[in-house]
Amino acid sequence: MKKFDKERVLLAVAGPVIALAVAFVLSAIVLIASGKNPVEPFALMFEQAGFSDIQVLIVNQASMYYIAALAVAIGFRMNLFNIGVDGQYQLAAMMAAIVGVHANLPAVLQIPLLLLTAVLTGAFWSGIAGVLKITRGVSEVVATIMLNSIATAVIGYLWLPDVFGVKVGNNNTTGEMHDSGWVPGIDMGAAGEVYGLVILAVLLGIGYWVVLNRTRFGFDLRASGASETAAAASGVDPKRMVLTAMLISGGLAGLAGLPILLGDTHTYSLNFPTGIGFLGIGIALLGRNSPVGIAFAALLWAWLDKASPELDFHGYDKEIAVIMQGLIVLSVVVSYEAVREWGLRRQQRRVGAELAAGHVLGATDNTTKEVAGR
C-alpha cells in the first residue's frame, strides 16, 4: 500500500516543481532577452526573504492571499469558477468598515460582528450568481465577472459623502473604525507586527480541510466536482450543492480583506488593496486546491510581491515578479494536466502489472487466481 501513497506524494509535488522550474527558466529568458543578468534579480529577491521585516510583510500579505485562494479553491473543488472573489472581498471589507464606523460594541462582540458582516456580504454577493445559475442557468463565470464590476460601482456609491463616505484630502474613505473593532497584531519587535487575523487564516485552512475531507457535506461537494452525474446519482441535489458552494465561497471571500482592515488600515479607502481575488485564482491553481499547497503558494506570491521592490534599487524592473507570477500560472495549468494524465496512466499500468504478478488484495491463493479482467 505504501507504494501508492509515495506515488501520490510524488505526483502532488511533481506538478508544482515542474511549473516553478519552467517559470524560473522562462523568466530568466525574458531577462536575457531584455539584455539583463538572468540570475542576479533572483539572488536579490532570495536575499530579501532573509530579512525579518520583509518576512512580516510577506506573512501579512499571504494571509489575505490565502483566504482569497481558499474561497476560489472551494469553488474549484466542485467545478465552479468563482471569478467574483475580487468584488466579494472588496464589498465585504467596505461593509465591515462601515459597520465598524457606525457601531460600537465591546470588542468581544464588535469583532465577531464585523467578521459576520463580511461573511454575509460576500455570501450575498456570490449568492446572486448562485441563484442565477440554478434558476436561469447563467454561467457563474459570466455572472461573477459582471458582479465584480457592479461591486466597484456600489463601492463608489457608498463612498459618496452623503452616503457613508468621508473625504480625507483627495482620498475616499469610510472614516476610521471604532477601536473596539481593531484586532491587535502579534508584536515581532523591530520587524513589525503580524496581523492578528493571520490566525484566522490558519483556522480557515484547517476548517477547509476538515470540512472537505471529514464530513459528509465535503464528500458530496468533492463528488459533485469529480463527476456531476455520479454525484447526482449518489443522491446529491446538484442545484442545492451549487448554491451552497457559491455561498461558502463568497462567505470565505468576504473575509479576505479583513486582516488588513482590522489589523492595519481601520478604514476602507482608495488605498485598500485591490486584485487579491484575481491573484487568489492563480494561488489556488498553484496550490492544487489543497490547504497546505495554497499556503505555500500564497507565501510564494507574497514573497514575489514584497521582495521585488528591492529590484528597482539595483537597476531591474520590479515587474519581473509580475511576469513571473503570470508564467507560473501558465506553466501550472499545463504541467498539472500533464502530470495528472501521466499519473493516471502510470497507475493503470502499475495496477495491471501488479495484478499480472498476482498481487491481489486478500487473495491467499494468489497462484491459482487468474487475471481475468483487464
Next chain:
Amino acid sequence: MTAVELAGITKRFPGVVANHDIHLTVRKGTVHALVGENGAGKSTLMKILYGMQKPDEGTIAIDGEQVSFSSPADAIARGIGMVHQHFMLADNLTVLENVVLGSEKLYGIGGRARRKIKEISERYGLDVRPDLLVEELGVAARQRVEILKVLYRGARTLILDEPTAVLVPQEVDALFANLRELKSEGLSVIFISHKLGEVLSVADDITVIRRGTTVGTAVPSRTTPRQLAEMMVGSELPTPETAESTVTDRPVLTVEKLRLAAPGGKALLDDVSFTIHAGEVLGIAGVEGNGQTELVDALIGLRHADSGTIRLADEEITAWSTRKRREQGVGYIPEDRHRHGLLLEAPLWENRILGHVTERPNAKGVWLNPKAAQEDTRRIVETYDVRTPGIDVTAASLSGGNQQKLIVGREMSHRPRFLIAAHPTRGVDVGAQAAIWDHIREARREGLAVLLISADLDELIGLSDTLRVIYDGRLVADADPAAITPEELGSAMTGAATGHLEHEENDEPGEDEAR
C-alpha cells in the same frame, strides 16, 4: 487465396501484453469470425489491422503482399474498412452527405456520388436511400449506411466490430443476408463477436482469442456452441438460469400509471404500471432508447414523474429525493458506470462511500468515517472478488468487470429492498458476469426485488421471473421467461407484438417481420 494474413502479431502496452503471437488468416470471399470474451484482445488486434496502432512484432499481409500501416488512411488505401460499434454519422446530414464526407475526391458530392451510392446499395442489397436524413433512420439502417460508407471508399475487406450488439434478432438476420451478398461478390468480412450462436450461423471460419493470443480455429459445421465457448473462456460457460422461483406475494415496488414527458411534451414514459414482489426479478426487454433510461431515472429519483405514483413497500416515494430513496433501500447498478456509478479518479474506498455517504459504516452523524469505510472496502474487495492490488488505487485503474463487481458489492452491502440493475453485466468479462449473476440470484433468494434492464436477451430470459417489453415509453407486452425464445421477444421489441406473448411450438410468430 488469402485476403488478409496476420502472423505473429504481438502488441505490448507498458505492463500489459494486449496481443501475443496472434495468427489470423482470412480467405477471400468469406466471413471470418473473431471471437473471444471482453478484454481478450480483439479490439487491439483490429486496431492494428486498421492502422490505428502499430504492432511491436509480427507481419500483416494483404492479398499476399506484406504491408505496414501507420494510419487508417493507409489501411483504407489497401482496401481495409472498419464499421465501428458506435456509429460515426452526423445525424443532421443526409445519407449522401455522410457517405461523401471526407472522400469528396472519389466521386464528387453530387450526381456521380448519388449514382455510385445507389449502385453499391443495389449490388449488395443494402437498401440505402441517399437523400434521407440520418436522424430519420433506425439503428439497422444506420448500420447499413456505415457499411456502404466503407464500400464507397473501396474496401475489399470489412471489419465489423460487434455489429449485432445494437440489433434485435430480426435485424441480425437481415444483416447476415447482407454479409452473404458481400462475400458472394468476393469481399471478405471480419466479424467480431462474442455471441456464439450468431457466429456459428454466419461465419465460414472462426478464430478464437483468449487472453490476448489465438487459441485455435474452428469450422462452424463441425463445432457446437459449447465447444466454442470452452475454447473462448477455457472453461465452461456460465448460464444465467435461475433454478427455482423465489417470488413471494409481498409487493416491494409498485409503480402506477407513471408518466414522464420531454420538455416539448412528448411522452418518454406513458402509463407505465408494474409491481415487483420480494424475491422477484422483473426483466424489461426493449431496443435501447425506448424509455429504459427514463424509467430508471424516475425510479432512482433523478427525474420526477409528471404523474403517477411509485411505492416502496407501504410508502409512497414519488416525491422522495434520490438520497432518501437510497437510504431507504433502493440499490442502483447504473447503466453507465463511468458516468453514474463511480468517481474514476478517486480511490476505491471513496467510491465505496459514493451513494451511501449518509449511511454506516461510511458516516457517523455528519462526519465521515474513513477508517470504517476503508475497512469495509477491503471486505467488499475480498467478498466480491474485485481484483485490485489495494483500496487506494483509483477506480479508473480497474478493468470494467472489477469496477462493476465493486459497484455490485457496494450496493449489496447496504441490504437493499429493491435493486435497479441496468445492464449489470455490460462490458464485463465472462467470469465477472457469472459472479454478478450469482450475487443477484442470492439476494433475490433473500427477498430482494430486482428490476433488470438488459440488452442481452439470454440474460433477461435466464434471470427474470417476469418479463415486460418496453416500446416507445410504454410497457406493451409481457411474457413468461420459461416459455419464450429470444426471437419471439425480439419481435415484440420492435413493437410488432403486444399483449401476452405465447410461445408457439411449430410456427414462427406471425408478427415476426424484420424491419
